[in-house]
Amino acid sequence: MPTLVSPFLDDLSAAVGRVATDEATCAAYSRDNAHVVDPQVPHAVVFAESVEDVQATLRIANMHRVPVIARGAGTGVSGAAHAVKGCIVLSLERMNRILAIRVEDEVAVVEPGVVNADLNAAVEPYGLMYAPDPASFRQATIGGNVATNAGGLRCAKYGVTRDSVLALEVVLADGRLIRVGRDTFKGVAGYDLTGLFVGSEGTLGIVVSATVRLRYLSPELRSVAAVFPDIATAAAGVMAIARARVQPAIMELLDSGTMEVIDAIHGSNLRARGGALLLVRLDGHGARIEEALVRQALAGLGAQMGPEDDGEAELLIEMRRSSRGDGQDDAYRVGEDVAVPRSRMVPYMHTLERIAERQRVRLRIVAHAGDGNLHPTFWLDPREGEAGLGRLDAALDESVRAALDAGGTITGEHGVGQYKLRWLGWEQQPEVRELQHQIKAVFDPNGILNPEKAI
Template identity: 45%
Template sequence: MELVAELRAVVPVDRVLDDPDVIEGYLQDHAEWAEYARAAAVVRPRSTAEVQAVVRVAAERRVPIVPRGAGTGLSGGANAVEGCIVLSFESMAEVLEINEAERYAVVRPGIVNDDLRAICAERGLWYPPDPASAPWSTIGGNVATNAGGLCCVKYGVTRDYVLALEVVNGRGDVVRLGRRTAKGVAGYDLCGLMVGSEGTLGIITEITVRLRPTRPPERTIAGYFDSVVAAGEAVSAVSASGVIPSALELVDRHCLEAVDAWKNMGLSTEANVVLLGRVDTPGHAGEAEARTVLRCFEEAGATWAAVSSDEQEAEALFDARRLAYPALERLGPVLTEDVCVPKALVPEMLARIEKTAAAHDTLIANIAHAGDGNLHPLLITPIGDEDAKLRAQAAFEDIIADAIELGGTVTGEHGIGLLKRGGLRREVSQGVLEMHRAIKTALDPLGILNPGKVFS
């Protein structure tokens, strides 16, 4: 029997797509520079049993499976490999339970991050991880990549909120990992191991996330700087002050100009670099923290800085940060970096990025979760300019080398996918890569789960 026919024999026929024009939309994520290939079929399962049925067919035939959320990834992790089955979770998006007393939610992987956050907010609960893709990206994809976001600097990343998972492993078994209690050490942390494994160790079919009570209102501190290095020094000063901000974001001139060109916000006439800090400690203590952050900005040489008394004005500034990426995409293909360095070395890393941009004659814009030391240099090339693309790729490698030299990592929150496989090899030793391979073989002995991602 043909693969598609067999899939239609084990799951309802409407779940299986094989029209090439329809499939085309499922073949890649937002990493425009990463390769992708043709899929044999796309399956949109509606239950764990359907996922299991598909995995069993794939295991029998040794056909690769590429799981996929909303395709907002930036490393090629969801890109199709030749002849694969793409498993798209758009039809598995239910909230199964919100437990207010224990503060957790049980959801299917296809639910969109912002949708979960909105449902939680109605109950006085908060799901913190807030990647910039939150309006579109799914919790399943967030878990597969261990997504970060703006509030990580105070509240941690996706892994810190994943209590339990239901997973279909490479043998087609359904297993439940983790727990629903506040603590638990029964056996290995297989739940944590799945988080960030980019679909290479198991296919996530249900997720239990820890929630927090709704947080107090935030105060916003904005600062304008002449240079990214001065802004980087303000970031180091905040880190050294002992204040843990609830966000600390950097947006550079190139981003401000792109946002202005698109949305006419007038930001780039005011500043070369904008730093946006937030604190959410309640009461007088929060006021004191905001003043400390303000002082850090001023002492680092801000040309203007203020604690915002106007929530709308503050939101507009954060909108500019969120719009930076799509605004830059309008200028041409964007190659996104995601290095993370020690916080004190943010100014040094930003200075090196500027040098790299000049050395390779490449436009590099910067947005950054600066408070975490997580920088997103965005390499932009004019459409169709192949020389510029080669120069950008050389710059990309230099940035990775600099991050590793400064004690950093090649990926803070986007994942390895396809684009950072070389970076992973540079970051970790041969022994660590061998441990990766051994674990991959242990949990996916047939090698059918998202093969070729993270490492080849």
């Protein structure tokens, strides 16, 4: 470790007991689940156990001008938690207490390190749920969900993380503690600082507690799995459900390549049955009525559906969570999470096919079809070797550009992090980017909080 940082580490260790500087820990906490653009290792990892730990860490880091990367479970896929040069990592995973569950108010108060699934398990006995459910919900923390404004499968109906966060306690860059938002469902006093912190990827302050709104756990769930000959017909099914004025809790669209991945992992025979799969979950007291409407709408398009309540659809929804290429060599696939207006989904998917052909790479697509949020994956057989990697990257760039051309965004739910900064200027005009940097300077004048990320 450079001697330069020693006075800082001395101050830090004196103020916060749980500071690791060993090579193994620093390496393990150097990155999240995204591709690494600029490999760095932190000088230390602080394991905060209290608000005071976070305050002391930021106060000292700010004094010494040392960058601080806050981190939950490290399940992010955009590099927001990647280490940067000369930084420390501030792990919030030990601040994992559920501070309150107020059943009648339908809210919970949690520390940032509470795992999404653990909160859901804790409120389930009361017939409640915490709605945002990113695919990583069994590992991901609420703090990380807040930092990235995480989405998930259920957000077509229940909204993204922002829609479930009522109030936040935040430690500012200089160590001061503030509270923003309110404990009530509604409130409009002053600017929406809560919304500003949600999705800011640890660049404006460190969330040390969140008051979240809970939703009703549905008394009834009905799911439909519909196999279509091709993706265009399946997408027509999405529109037919909308025309039936049904708002599904989950509506996932899987192409043939994704069906093959599921078949390979689970030994199923989806691909043999058709070329696209639409998974729809209905909830609420009207779930049965809505199921009938959905079946009617999809049958009219020639969908193959199993009998009601055969359990297959629920099983497939669980399988879909593992559909993004587990078991395949990470180095040979690139994936994104663009979103486009719903009417543009089919033309956009055709554009993706053309891009894959032109770049001679393979393609598969899953989409949160209710939101127009697509996760295309371009991939290559690893036997092609590194020569193909440039084509993967080119396909990815073209796919992002095409999403913008279709009136979309570069990121529907994963966040910009470090990895997507290269595209942000394609989406946002210079004035808008400059305003964000000026806002960052208000909150973090010395630029110590997750620098060069998110904006």
